[in-house]
Amino acid sequence: MIILRDLWYKYPNSNEYVLKGLNFRFNGKTLVIQGPNGSGKTTLLKIIACMLKPEKGEILVDNVNPWKLDDKKRLSFRRNIVYVHERPIFLRGSVIDNVTYPLRIRGLNEDKSVIKALKFLKRLGVEDIAYRKVGELSAGQLKLSSLARALVIEPKYLLLDEPLAYLDKNSIEVTMKVLEEIVNLGTKVIIASHIKVPLKTIDSKLTLFQGEIVEHT
Amino acid sequence: MFYNEILEITGRTLLVSGAATILASLWSIPLALLLISSQSRISKAIQDLLNSLVAIPTVVLGLILYSIFSRSGPLGFLELLYTPTCISIGQSLLITPLITSVATTSLMKVKEKIWELLIALGASNIQSMTALLREGLPQIIRSTLIGFNRAVGELGVALMVGGNIKGFTRVMTTAIALEVSKGSYELALSLGIILLALSITVTLIVRVIGGRE
Numbered sequence: 001m002i003i004l005r006d007l008w009y010k011y012p013n014s015n016e017y018v019l020k021g022l023n024f025r026f027n028g029k030t031l032v033i034q035g036p037n038g039s040g041k042t043t044l045l046k047i048i049a050c051m052l053k054p055e056k057g058e059i060l061v062d063n064v065n066p067w068k069l070d071d072k073k074r075l076s077f078r079r080n081i082v083y084v085h086e087r088p089i090f091l092r093g094s095v096i097d098n099v100t101y102p103l104r105i106r107g108l109n110e111d112k113s114v115i116k117a118l119k120f121l122k123r124l125g126v127e128d129i130a131y132r133k134v135g136e137l138s139a140g141q142l143k144l145s146s147l148a149r150a151l152v153i154e155p156k157y158l159l160l161d162e163p164l165a166y167l168d169k170n171s172i173e174v175t176m177k178v179l180e181e182i183v184n185l186g187t188k189v190i191i192a193s194h195i196k197v198p199l200k201t202i203d204s205k206l207t208l209f210q211g212e213i214v215e216h217t
Numbered sequence: 218m219f220y221n222e223i224l225e226i227t228g229r230t231l232l233v234s235g236a237a238t239i240l241a242s243l244w245s246i247p248l249a250l251l252l253i254s255s256q257s258r259i260s261k262a263i264q265d266l267l268n269s270l271v272a273i274p275t276v277v278l279g280l281i282l283y284s285i286f287s288r289s290g291p292l293g294f295l296e297l298l299y300t301p302t303c304i305s306i307g308q309s310l311l312i313t314p315l316i317t318s319v320a321t322t323s324l325m326k327v328k329e330k331i332w333e334l335l336i337a338l339g340a341s342n343i344q345s346m347t348a349l350l351r352e353g354l355p356q357i358i359r360s361t362l363i364g365f366n367r368a369v370g371e372l373g374v375a376l377m378v379g380g381n382i383k384g385f386t387r388v389m390t391t392a393i394a395l396e397v398s399k400g401s402y403e404l405a406l407s408l409g410i411i412l413l414a415l416s417i418t419v420t421l422i423v424r425v426i427g428g429r430e
Binding site: 084085 | 330333344348351
């Protein structure tokens with residue numbers, strides 16, 4: 001469950017608030033955050049992911065305010081929440097190096113990490129690029145690889161920023177199918193998108209405009 | 218005889234400046250990592266100080282080091298003055314601001330690019346710094362090579378704390394200065410060409426690494 005209470009946020013060195021007094025409760029399996037560019041969707045996702053600290057107000061994830069935890073506990077807490085960037089960012093090396101990275105930093109050994117990474121790359125239909133350098137890939141392949149990198153963690157909350165960007169029709173279908181599978185397995189998916197998301201079941205929708213919630217269904 | 222002397226001086230120059238670069242890297246790279254991991258005012262003040270020290274005149278540093286390592290100086294008991302070790306120490310201090318400054322700037326760019334990803338994937342601070350080091354390796358090598366280029370080409374420190382002793386502390390720059398003052402242009406010119414070739418080679422390597430970034 002995610003609860004926002006009078007949540008405000010502005011970026012350092014800026015006087016303008018990006019999020020203005022958000023109040024919101026989400027207790028479903030899938031949430032879509034809509035709104036035009038600059039409405040605060042990405043910022044909200046990053047706040048839910050504990051990557052940004054709210055300026056005012058509070059966020060509770062499963063009744064825990066992550067910013068009241070010490071660094072060690074917050075690290076352990078935020079490892080259950082994974083944010084996937086709109087524009088995929090990669091470390092140097094191959095796709096498999098990148099997809100196994102979150103597993104390796106969680107202490108899984110190399111062999112098990114590779115097996116798991118290959119499994120998720122296969123589910124997304126991109127296992128053939130596993131050993132290619134990230135610099136050689138198309139935007140769509142990078143997007144799917146970054147999704148695989150988040151999925152291998154099997155997080156409690158998966159936060160996707162514009163997941164349909166750079167994907168063709170076929171890749172969108174595969175992605176939605178995989179997302180529905182992981183939702184059925186218990187992962188809660190929160191998607192920020194300025195276009196319609198073709199997920200079969202969407203529990204909740206939130207529309208942002210200029211940092212404020214204008215609609216919540 | 219002529220070629221032997223050129224080889225000997227070139228070899229010593231590479232050794233002395235190479236040692237200085239390794240020595241300077243030992244503290245400059247960790248310092249750069251420390252500076253980028255902290256956004257405090259102190260950290261920014263240190264960065265400004267280092268940036269201003271990049272252009273420190275080599276003779277001024279040479280003079281300071283001379284007074285420190287001379288017999289009556291605080292470190293005179295080490296008896297390092299007029300030794301290759303003293304030149305290496307001096308050059309390492311000379312290039313410290315340069316290596317730190319270049320490494321800080323370029324590693325900061327790497328950090329801006331990947332830090333958020335590392336946090337998003339659940340990396341701890343230590344894991345993030347390790348990843349940053351790995352990602353920034355070309356930038357680190359590049360800053361080190363820039364430092365080496367500066368060390369190889371400097372004259373003031375090598376002359377003042379090295380003394381330009383034939384067969385012992387004579388390096389390319391001090392040898393060139395001496396040979397020109399003697400009117401012996403052949404050796405000076407040969408060493409000058411080698412120094413220039415070395416400098417261009419290092420610059421080209423730096424550019425290649427820069428291009429790959």
